[in-house]
Structures are given as C-alpha cells and as structure tokens.
Amino acid sequence: MVTRVTPDLSVQLGRLHLAYPTLMGSGCYGSGIEYAPFVDLARIGAVVLKSVTRQPRLGNPTPRLVHTPAGMLNAIGLQNPGIAWYLEHDVAKYADRPCAMVGSVAGFSIDDYAYVCERLAARAEIDAIELNISCPNVASEGETFACDPALTAKVVRAARATTDKTLIVKLSPNVTDIAAVAREAEAAGADALAVINTVRGMAIDVEAWRPRLGNVTGGLSGAAIRPIAVLAVYEVARAVRIPIVGQGGIETVTDALEFFLAGASAISIGTANFTDPRTPERIVAGLSEYLQRRNLTRIGAIVGRANRGFANRQEYEGDQG
C-alpha cells in the first residue's frame, strides 16, 4: 500500500530548524531580498547572506564574471559595506523574514572572524552564522584558513566562543584532504559544514593576451564542478558526524538527490538561481515527489544512503589478471 502523506523535508542544523532543506548560496542571493519579486522566499529553507567583513571592501576590479562551459568563473572580491554599517543599515530589514537568514562572515585574521561573528550573531534577525573561510578571490589569507586544518580549528574555535547560534563552516575544495579539514572544524565546534565553495580557475582572452578576470583567478561554479562537490560531500560525510550542506552545481532534483545520497542533510543552490530563480521551488517539489514515490516520509531517510565508503582491495580482486 502506498501512503500519500506529504514527506517531511525539514532539517535540523545544530539549533537551526529549517522547514525546507534548501539554502541559497552566499554571494549568489545578495541581501536575500533581490529575489523576492521572483520567488516565494517562504518556500525555501534559508538565505545565506553575502559575506560581510570587519572593514568595508570595494571588491575586485572588473571584469568579475566569465561564462565558461557548464558554469561560470567569478571574482567579486567580497565587496561589502563592513560590519558596522551592515548592522546599522542592513540587518533590521530581516525582522519580518519569510525564511531563515544565515549571516556569512569573512575575514583576514582569526580576530576578524571572531569580531564580525560575535556582532552579527548577536542580532535577533540573524538565525545562524556561516564562516566563509574559503573565499578563493581575495589576496592570500582568505582561503588560507580552509586550506590548513590547524588554522581552520583556530578560526572555528574563536568564532564558536562568540555565539551559541548554529555555526556552519564553509570548506574549500582546493585542498588535498578535505576530510582532514572537516574533522578539525567539527572538533573545534562547528554545527554543520558547507561543502564546497568554488573551485579555483581561470580563463584567458586569446586576442588580448591576458586573463579574462580583473582578479586574474576566480572561483568556478555551476554544473562543471558538480562531480567534484559530490565526492567532497561523500568524503566529508565519512569523516564527521555533524550535518553537511551540500553544494556545487545543483540544478535539478536529480542533482540534489546525489548530494543527499552522498551524505548531505541539506543542499545549497547558487549559480542555478542565475539561470532560473524558480530552481529551488522545483527541487523542493521534486524531492517531495521522489520521497512519495519511494514511500519515504522524510528527507532524512535518504541522507548518506549511497555512501558505501571506498572500494577496497577485495572489490578490485575480480579485475586482477
């Protein structure tokens, strides 16, 4: 007999309860309100806001975007008004928020992260914090944190000490062993991990003989990086017990399912919003339909179900000789 109850798509990330397992990726959804004319924000889980830093930043020189096969490169450079102005002018508009608002913190020193995290998390309008320790588009230090397990531990511990709100740590794929970084973030007190940030890349103008981005290098996003992201989630899921927000090139419900099955408890949608802002609604509808078809009552039932570890020696033996 097939039951036709509406499946439970809600997800718990630390203390943060989301009605839907869909987050909108930081830097892709602005201040959260730019998409309000096109999307019912009450039908998404959370908006991860654009990263804010201690000091204001003008951002990178142009061009900041290049379209690439099945994706795009960006190098925005954390343009933002700085935490003081942000708290005074921007945060209040989230008082009547239709979905959860996750503040994103970026910085250049451990003290920066703690300073901004403490002030942002203190605001009632902000439901959780994401630590962006993996922005590939700012000079050196930005991504250094997520590329070094010991530095990751330090910065997470410092931010953890400032708030009890859910702390999501966004990891970089531009590392040799993402699981090692993930373990340190968990041990230092992260409530959840965002896996992954963009993949470093570049494009060159062959007529002008120069890089096409003003910043020279950028972060690659879109379908082009999806298999990289699926593997990263799979590896991290084997290394930690805290929930994972899977992200990287998710465009369809099938893409989203790959991430849940790899071990993500929630997903984040970024670049696909640039193609069609109705993508999150479609994915939520598709997840519901998928769970009903398989007679499952909640999204949690599929998390990590394809995660069988890695092929061992015995599994290879059949191919020997």
Add this chain to the structure above:
Amino acid sequence: MPLLESTARVHATTVVDRRELAAGIIVLGFDAPELVAATRPGQYLMAIPPGGEVCATALGIYEAQGTRASILFFVTGKRTRALAELRPGDALTVMGPLGVGFDLSGGVRDVAIVAGGVGIASVLLPAQALLRAGARVQLYYGARNAALLVDAERFVTEGCELLAATDDGSRGHHGYVHEALARAPHAPDLILACGPTPMLRAVAKVAAERRVPAQLSLEETFACGVGGCWGCVVPIAATSAQAPSFPPAALGGSDVVNARVCTEGPVFWAHDLRW
C-alpha cells in the same frame, strides 16, 4: 509589505513572432501584457535559456506595445543561439522589466540617440516616448555595413531623423558613428546611447567636448541580473544619485564606488562614470 518594491516578475510567455532582420540578428515577439505595462524605456529583461545553458541572458526590451513585447539580439553564443531557434508557439520565460532606464524627464526638445549594432534594441522605446512628447529625435546609427543597420527604416517611420554610419561606407558616414555625432552642426540638448563599450566611451568624450549631458546604457557580463551577485559593477562617482548606499569608509579613500550595471543601471549619466 513586500520585501522589495519592484514591478519585475517571472513571465511565462509564448513566442508569437520571429523575424530575422539580417544574418544572425533576430527579433522574437511574445505576449506579455504585464511586462509591457511595467516597462520603461531603457529597461531590459533576463531571458531564461531554453537550451539549459548556465545563466539567463540579459537583453534590452525592444518593443513594448499593447500585449506584445519583443527582444532583438545578435546570435553570439550558445544561449543566444538557443533563443534564435525558438519559433512561434514555443515557450519563452523572461524576468523583467529590470534595471533603471533612461531619464526622459526635464522637457528635452532636441535629442540625439546613438546606437551601435544591436544596441538599437534599447533605443526604440525612448525614441517613441520622446517623439510622443514632441521632441526632435536624431538617430545616429552605426554598424559594420548597411545590411546590419537593421530596422533603420522603422525608426524613420516612427519620426526619427536617421544619420547612418558604417565601417565599410556602404551607407551614410564612412567610419564610426560618434564621428558623425561630433560633426553635427548643432549640439542636441541630450544624448542617449547604447552600443559596444568602445562606442560608448567615444560618445561620452564627444558629449563632454560639446557640453551635452549624455546617458549611456552599458553592457556588462551578468550572472544574476537582479542585483544579487555584484558581478557586473562599474566604477561611478560616489556623489552620483545612482551610487549604491555605501558608507564613505567603503570608498577606500577615493570618491569612486562600484555600482551594479544590472540594478543601479544599466543607464548611467556619462559624467558619473569613472571607467
């Protein structure tokens, strides 16, 4: 109260008309009465690519009358090629109208509109509005050759005076369109321009020399098109009315701020640009 006051919406429409004005230059007409009602001259839309390519495509709204809107574009890549393959009856989803268009207030009497190539797509609506208001409108229209001066006669029929320029001399001035503007015996009250960035820079220079205010509709690579990603910025004077509301400390000691072409623009006053 909505979070953001905007007339822009997602419009699921149907293509009703397709014209190929020249090799690779397509006009797609579609029924979208709410879009038409909300559109102001110089605004654009994001066309959701039917071929599944990443990112929607920003295109000027060419015509907007009654229930019918249209886009005019040159086939340059995969996304515009997918749009060009659409036929009457096919579905087309667009988001719009977007951006801040031309400022036609102030009772201008004598306007020069400068269009380069498919920049023509963004200047029909302002031309019509100005003509309705009784202004004299001269259209300086440049392209590589006469065949690519698409819909030039349409503008003449509307009431514009046409001053053509072609790279190969096949019609009008043999050379760049801004050269024709620079040679005009009488300076207009206002210049509006849309076209490739080098043309816009040249028009800005002519406008400054002739002391005529100019509004330029810029082209930049977009990702979101709605102000969310900050990818399409252009440096403008911090004192500009279009400067995003950033604190003075954000200016890094300079008087310049990065404004989003998609949201604060795409039309900027030439004297505000610091590019």
